[in-house]
Amino acid sequence: MKKCIIIGGGAAGMYAAVFAAAGGLDVSLWEKNEKLGKKLFITGKGRCNLTNNCETEALFQNVMTNSKFLYSAFYQHNSQDVMKFFESEGLWLKTERGNRVFPESDKSSDVIRTLERKLKQSGVKVDLNRKAEKLIVEDGICTGVVDSKGNVEKADFVIMASGGCSYPSTGASEDGYRMAETVGHSIVAPRPSLVPMETVEDWCRELMGLSLRNVSVVLKKGKKKLYEDFGEMLFTHFGVSGPLILSGSAHCGKLKDFQDVVLTIDLKPALSAEQLDDRILRIFDGNKNKQFRNTLGGLLPNKLIPVIVRLSEIDPYKQVNLISREERLRLGYLLKHLDIHIRGFRGFNEAIITGGGIKVKEVNPKTMESKILKNLYFAGEILDVDALTGGFNLQIAWSTAWLAAKNILEVMEDEL
Numbered sequence: 001m002k003k004c005i006i007i008g009g010g011a012a013g014m015y016a017a018v019f020a021a022a023g024g025l026d027v028s029l030w031e032k033n034e035k036l037g038k039k040l041f042i043t044g045k046g047r048c049n050l051t052n053n054c055e056t057e058a059l060f061q062n063v064m065t066n067s068k069f070l071y072s073a074f075y076q077h078n079s080q081d082v083m084k085f086f087e088s089e090g091l092w093l094k095t096e097r098g099n100r101v102f103p104e105s106d107k108s109s110d111v112i113r114t115l116e117r118k119l120k121q122s123g124v125k126v127d128l129n130r131k132a133e134k135l136i137v138e139d140g141i142c143t144g145v146v147d148s149k150g151n152v153e154k155a156d157f158v159i160m161a162s163g164g165c166s167y168p169s170t171g172a173s174e175d176g177y178r179m180a181e182t183v184g185h186s187i188v189a190p191r192p193s194l195v196p197m198e199t200v201e202d203w204c205r206e207l208m209g210l211s212l213r214n215v216s217v218v219l220k221k222g223k224k225k226l227y228e229d230f231g232e233m234l235f236t237h238f239g240v241s242g243p244l245i246l247s248g249s250a251h252c253g254k255l256k257d258f259q260d261v262v263l264t265i266d267l268k269p270a271l272s273a274e275q276l277d278d279r280i281l282r283i284f285d286g287n288k289n290k291q292f293r294n295t296l297g298g299l300l301p302n303k304l305i306p307v308i309v310r311l312s313e314i315d316p317y318k319q320v321n322l323i324s325r326e327e328r329l330r331l332g333y334l335l336k337h338l339d340i341h342i343r344g345f346r347g348f349n350e351a352i353i354t355g356g357g358i359k360v361k362e363v364n365p366k367t368m369e370s371k372i373l374k375n376l377y378f379a380g381e382i383l384d385v386d387a388l389t390g391g392f393n394l395q396i397a398w399s400t401a402w403l404a405a406k407n408i409l410e411v412m413e414d415e416l
């Protein structure tokens with residue numbers, strides 16, 4: 001019986017192990033943690049958004065880096081295949097807003113349990129607390145793995161599914177990159193992605209906890225537009241976060257530095273500048289004798305009012321009937337162009353995914369096999385691919401894992 005070692009008991013490693021073992025391979029799954037799927041457990045805020053119930057074309061549109069590399073993986077094993085697999089294993093799924101798919105139970109632990117049960121049924125040998133240290137290479141072929149205790153284990157095939165480096169508390173580290181580099185692979189420098197941003201302006205910190213719904217944002221470096229979208233964002237003790245900001249970070253993969261990177265928030269995207277001015281006029285007309293600082297309640301969340309009053313440079317104690325047209329227009333402009341300078345991204349501790357990783361030019365996209373070392377395969381976040389939120393990153397893990405397992409089984413059959 002041919003043997004396969006899979007490094008990493010996360011989403012990609014478990015999925016690859018299930019399919020490889022079901023096809024007749026003797027599979028050993030090495031996980032350095034004391035249990036499988038630590039990261040999977042925290043996905044989707046503990047609910048696990050395991051894929052996106054969309055057309056295959058839409059999967060590509062949501063991949064930010066190297067989407068073409070995933071052509072075979074997505075076309076041969078798409079989100080419908082993933083859903084079919086889990087439902088056939090008794091995990092009932094539901095589709096929510098934005099086609100996001102979750103277990104009906106809302107429990108990521110049920111996804112892990114389903115995979116664990118299948119691993120057991122398929123006879124996969126799960127090696128917990130076993131850390132891979134080095135790949136064994138003989139005559140340009142990968143022939144096994146050495147663990148951190150120096151134990152040598154030979155194998156006909158090795159799949160590296162050791163993930164990226166975000167959320168180190170789940171076991172994520174640069175282990176996989178270093179092992180692959182040692183056998184000749186190039187690594188695209190890892191960077192945090194789907195990550196909150198730190199801001200220069202102190203007033204952002206004053207707004208900590210404030211969530212803005214239905215705003216639109218534009219992220220620019222100098223004059224170059226990097227990202228534009230509509231939705232929800234959040235102020236934090238260091239700057240900004242929330243869905244719009246995380247997605248914005250994923251569009252900045254090629255950014256070299258943060259000089260002149262500005263986030264502009266339109267607080268009233270449903271109103272044109274003229275409509276907003278009319279609205280402000282009406283508010284001022286209805287509050288003629290009130291001080292400016294006491295008139296914005298119907299327009300803005302309470303927490304934001306002192307900040308906007310300050311940034312507008314209008315005297316907060318001025319009676320609104322004394323506010324000039326110029327001042328009023330300045331206020332309207334501010335509400336549609338609230339600029340925030342970005343200092344940088346937060347680190348891997350807070351990044352949902354890692355951008356960068358194994359250079360995909362050195363991996364066969366039809367098989368996931370290394371072009372540098374025969375019988376070595378890659379799957380999941382270790383590769384230089386990353387996607388937006390919505391279940392797309394896990395779909396990458398499932399699809400690439402399935403493709404690696406399928407190809408290994410085909411190679412095995414050819415050799416028989």
Ligand SMILES: Cc1cc2nc3c(=O)[nH]c(=O)nc-3n(C[C@H](O)[C@H](O)[C@H](O)COP(=O)(O)OP(=O)(O)OC[C@H]3O[C@@H](n4cnc5c(N)ncnc54)[C@H](O)[C@@H]3O)c2cc1C
Nearest residue numbers: 008010011012032043044049132163171380381391393394
């Ligand atoms: C907070 C958070 C929420 C997320 N939510 C979602 C979501 O809802 N939907 C979605 O699509 N994506 C989500 N993601 C992203 C998703 O979790 C990853 O894309 C996915 O887990 C990648 O799978 P993987 O198997 O490649 O890596 P991982 O799941 O990270 O698994 C890699 C495994 O390899 C092990 N390992 C590492 N080095 C070694 C070694 N040397 N020897 C042995 N084992 C090793 C690690 O301990 C780890 O268990 C989220 C990520 C985070 C951090």
